[in-house]
Each structure stands twice: as structure tokens, then as C-alpha cells.
Amino acid sequence: MDDEHLERLRAFQASLPTRQPAALPVVVAAATLTTEQVELAARLAAVDPDLATSYRQVLTDIAEVRETYVGPAGEIREVLRGTVAQLSPDAEVMAQTWFVGHDGRPTHAERIQFATQQNRDSPSEQTLKSDEILDGKIGRLGRSLYERSSKALHAGTQQKEVRRIVDWVEVVLDEILP
DSSP: OOHHHHHHHHHHHSSSSSOOOOOOOOOOOOOOHHHHHHHHHHHHHOOOOOHHHHHHHHHHHHSSSSOOOHHHHHHHHHHHHHHHHOOHHHHHHHHHHTTOOTTTTHHHHHHHHHHHHTTOOOOOOOHHHHHHHHHHHHHHHHHHHHEEEHHHHHHHOOHHHHHHHHHHHHEEEEEEHH
């Protein structure tokens, strides 16, 4: 390389902006989980370890100050959906006497109702009727939570709303998890 080219290269390099040192990655400590959350995560892990990991991540995410809570809203929705799907196979839900479905497939509420019933002991006839009503209501609550978290996911939301959604999803998971 001749002196003229070398001089032009040095001039070009001098005109470039100064490089800033790379920022160190921010490490966020995991959220401190309550005894109930640890137990729920363990029950989730028995169904699907990835769902338990997602649940713990949601708890970490909502514990920190963020610019957006869209990620945790979507992740808790998927924890609920994935758990319900794992615990409520189509054929088993469709075999229930109360199955109505939508377009020939079980609804989200019916899947949750089925999963809830799987955790019940063999109740008396009287208890069976009240349990069926309660299971149906829990199923509708789960569907409502799925819709609420979908709205939070698509519209963006505040930390307080995602915390509420997580609290209610924990109630439903507690009912359906073995």
C-alpha cells in the first residue's frame, strides 16, 4: 500500500465516530416466590417443565419495573392455554355428557371444566350437581382470563392489570392442576 492510500485510510478512520464501550448486560434477580407460587410451579413442572419455566418468568417480569408488560401478559396467557391443552385431550372432553363444543371441538371453558373435574374425588350425587355448576363457572372464568390476557397482550397494559390476571390465572391453575 503506498503512502497516499495509507494517508487516505487514516483520514477516513479519523472521520468515523468514536466507538463507545459495550454496555454490560443487566442481570435481573428472579422474583421472590411465595410458598404457594413455588408449589404451583412444581405442579406445573409435573405437567410440563416449560410451562413452569414460563410461569416463573412471568412472576419475575411483573416484579420488575418495565416499560411494557405485553410480554408477561402473553406468556401467562400461554401458560394457561398450554396447561389446559395438556390436561384436557379433545377425545376425553368430547366424551363428557355435558359436552356441547364449538365447530365440533371442545371450547376453552369446557376444557377447563374437564380438567377441574379430574381433580375431584368420587362425590355424592348431591355434591356432583354443585361441583358441575362450580366447574362450569371455573371454566368460564378461565376463558374470560384468556380473553383478558389477550387484550392486555394486544393493547399493551399496566403492571397492575397483568398482576391481576396472574392472580386469577393462579386460582384457575390451582383448581385444574393435579
